[in-house]
Amino acid sequence: MEILILILSGVLFATAIYNLLQKQLLRIIIGTILLSHGAHLIILTMGKLKTGQPPVLMDGVTEYTDPLPQALILTSIVISFGITGLLLVLAYRTTQENNTDNMEQLRGGSHD
Amino acid sequence: MINLAVLPIVLPLLSAIILVFFNSKVRISRLLTKIFSLIGFGVSGYIAWYVIENGTITLETGGWVAPFGIILVVDTLAAALLLTTNIVSVACAFYAPYSGLGEKENYYFYPFFFFLISGVSGAFITGDLFNLFVFFEVLLMASYALIVLGGDKVQFRESIKYLLINLFSSMLFVTAIAFLYGVVGTVNMAQIAERVAEVDQQGILTTIAFLLFFVFATKAALFPLYYWLPNSYIVPSPVISALFGALLTKVGVYSIVRVFTLIFVHRIELTHEFFIWIAGLSMIFGVIGALSTNNIKLIIAYNIIPAIGYMIMGIGIFNQAALSGSIYYLVQDMIVKAALFLLVGVIAYVAGTSDLRKMNGLIHHYPVLGWLLFISAFVLAGIPPFSGFIGKLLLLEGAFRNEEVIIAIIALITSLLILYSIIKIFIRGFWGDKDAMKGLTIKSTKGLIAPIVFLLAITVILGVGAEYFYPISDSIAIYLLDPDVYIDSVLKE
Numbered sequence: 172m173e174i175l176i177l178i179l180s181g182v183l184f185a186t187a188i189y190n191l192l193q194k195q196l197l198r199i200i201i202g203t204i205l206l207s208h209g210a211h212l213i214i215l216t217m218g219k220l221k222t223g224q225p226p227v228l229m230d231g232v233t234e235y236t237d238p239l240p241q242a243l244i245l246t247s248i249v250i251s252f253g254i255t256g257l258l259l260v261l262a263y264r265t266t267q268e269n270n271t272d273n274m275e276q277l278r279g280g281s282h283d
Numbered sequence: 284m285i286n287l288a289v290l291p292i293v294l295p296l297l298s299a300i301i302l303v304f305f306n307s308k309v310r311i312s313r314l315l316t317k318i319f320s321l322i323g324f325g326v327s328g329y330i331a332w333y334v335i336e337n338g339t340i341t342l343e344t345g346g347w348v349a350p351f352g353i354i355l356v357v358d359t360l361a362a363a364l365l366l367t368t369n370i371v372s373v374a375c376a377f378y379a380p381y382s383g384l385g386e387k388e389n390y391y392f393y394p395f396f397f398f399l400i401s402g403v404s405g406a407f408i409t410g411d412l413f414n415l416f417v418f419f420e421v422l423l424m425a426s427y428a429l430i431v432l433g434g435d436k437v438q439f440r441e442s443i444k445y446l447l448i449n450l451f452s453s454m455l456f457v458t459a460i461a462f463l464y465g466v467v468g469t470v471n472m473a474q475i476a477e478r479v480a481e482v483d484q485q486g487i488l489t490t491i492a493f494l495l496f497f498v499f500a501t502k503a504a505l506f507p508l509y510y511w512l513p514n515s516y517i518v519p520s521p522v523i524s525a526l527f528g529a530l531l532t533k534v535g536v537y538s539i540v541r542v543f544t545l546i547f548v549h550r551i552e553l554t555h556e557f558f559i560w561i562a563g564l565s566m567i568f569g570v571i572g573a574l575s576t577n578n579i580k581l582i583i584a585y586n587i588i589p590a591i592g593y594m595i596m597g598i599g600i601f602n603q604a605a606l607s608g609s610i611y612y613l614v615q616d617m618i619v620k621a622a623l624f625l626l627v628g629v630i631a632y633v634a635g636t637s638d639l640r641k642m643n644g645l646i647h648h649y650p651v652l653g654w655l656l657f658i659s660a661f662v663l664a665g666i667p668p669f670s671g672f673i674g675k676l677l678l679l680e681g682a683f684r685n686e687e688v689i690i691a692i693i694a695l696i697t698s699l700l701i702l703y704s705i706i707k708i709f710i711r712g713f714w715g716d717k718d719a720m721k722g723l724t725i726k727s728t729k730g731l732i733a734p735i736v737f738l739l740a741i742t743v744i745l746g747v748g749a750e751y752f753y754p755i756s757d758s759i760a761i762y763l764l765d766p767d768v769y770i771d772s773v774l775k776e
Contacts (some may be wrong), residue, residue, distance in 0.1 A: 191451070196443070203450050210457045217465030240464070243413055247457050250420045254450055257427060261446065265439040277440050 176216045183209035196262045196272040207251040211244045288342035288355040290326050291365050291404035299397035313380045316393045320376035327369040334362040339772045349774045350474040354410035360759050361407045367614050371529045371621045372400050374734040375522050381730035382522045387433045399425035406534045413470045416456050423449050429523045438518045445515040452501035459494040473773035476546045492547040503535025506564040509588050517580040521628020529621035536594045544763040558599030563690050565592035566697040573704040577639040579627045589697050590616045597678050605681025607760035612674030615745050619662050622738035629731045644715035653713040662742045664702035670745035
């Protein structure tokens with residue numbers, strides 16, 4: 172099971188990096204979202220995907236899944252959510268001000 | 284007394300929250316900012332004194348014992364960096380009202396300022412790798428907001444690149460933590476260090492070490508990963524540039540120091556030898572960048588990179604003298620970079636341009652400014668009475684002791700070129716005929732000079748009073764070379 176999820180997150184990383192290297196700003200943002208999905212899946216997998224009950228204390232349950240990676244992922248999700256929100260607004264304003272969403276044309280003039 | 288450890292995080296956080304409510308009242312915001320930054324300075328000074336007298340403070344937040352809860356560790360290294368951070372914040376708080384921020388002050392400048400300080404302080408004192416990631420994000424979020432504050436065309440253009448590169452490296456940081464958790468099963472730094480020494484999967488641990496180095500090197504702007512820094516650091520207003528130049532990259536350096544003296548010390552001949560090469564290349568390429576341009580702000584921004592190179596060189600050499608030099612250089616460089624960014628901010632403001640070719644003869648109108656630049660050039664290059672000298676001397680001593688001659692020569696040549704790149708501003712901008720600049724109106728520099736004098740005075744004290752500060756940096760170096768002290772102070776058996 173771990174192998175499958177790792178292959179999946181590998182594919183997510185590859186797609187993310189392909190998108191990050193594109194010229195269109197929106198594609199780059201999609202790339203960052205895929206990248207964070209890949210990273211979160213890796214955290215989940217690294218805590219070992221054992222079969223067990225959800226980590227809620229109950230009588231008669233002895234096998235729980237690892238609760239720590241889930242807390243880490245939750246933290247990481249809200250952080251990347253916040254940054255994605257900021258990034259989308261920033262991209263919107265950037266395209267408005269600079270009249271382009273092409274990263275080639277957003278290059279700084281050399282030392283101006 | 285143990286709760287002292289949480290104050291450097293909580294005080295700026297509270298200040299920021301209070302300042303949010305006074306957003307539209309500029310006068311009150313300014314006054315409160317000055318008061319809060321002075322309180323932070325006082326508290327961090329007391330913490331530094333307390334740590335030097337009584338040893339490391341470890342605070343188990345929430346009363347959970349070491350590997351299970353989040354631990355805050357204020358050792359001498361963290362305390363020194365906290366004090367330096369607060370010195371920079373005081374200077375910036377007193378500079379900001381005069382720096383011509385204009386209506387940007389109403390756009391939550393002061394709250395973001397304190398959020399940034401809070402994130403930086405948190406990153407310095409946390410004892411937990413994932414918590415370090417969270418504090419990285421706190422300071423990066425504040426920096427995203429500060430870099431785009433005001434919303435110029437050029438600010439949008441550069442900030443989007445800054446945001447993307449930092450988002451990418453943050454996601455790699457999360458992945459690296461996940462790998463490390465998969466191997467050692469914990470995120471507490473002391474326990475990771477303990478287990479890394481026991482686990483016999485040295486290959487995968489070295490891979491994770493390089494992945495973490497890649498992440499921190501991106502934040503700290505080391506050789507192949509510095510391309511995002513120069514242009515994005517010069518677009519916001521000078522006081523924000525000063526905060527960034529003094530604090531942000533240094534958090535990356537601190538993380539490298541912490542991780543590669545505490546956790547990954549098992550393959551020194553591989554990892555640390557690699558750092559020496561990276562340090563040498565950072566010095567060469569950074570100083571070439573500084574020489575290549577006539578924009579005074581860009582000259583200072585490029586000068587960050589060779590300075591980071593010096594610090595990493597000390598970690599790469601990894602003996603007592605070199606580490607001590609690294610720490611000394613780190614502390615003094617935070618202060619002098621802040622001073623230089625504030626200084627070129629004033630110069631660009633009075634000259635009306637940041638292009639060196641359009642400046643001439645400023646010394647006749649602004650003598651104080653000229654001599655301050657002259658002194659700070661000497662501090663940066665490491666001329667003996669000033670503080671840059673002691674750090675570099677110790678680094679060179681460490682390099683020769685380990686027979687790393689090539690890096691020592693590169694470091695010396697780089698010093699010379701750094702001196703040239705700054706003194707170029709002095710010669711071209713300040714020397715010359717009195718009336719060489721047509722249409723130059725004399726502008727008041729009221730309030731702008733005092734914070735710079737304050738910062739430069741501290742660098743002079745650090746240089747002249749080296750006999751008081753050298754034993755501290757030396758004891759930090761001894762402490763860093765023996766990770767067991769850190770581990771024992773956190774994991775009390």
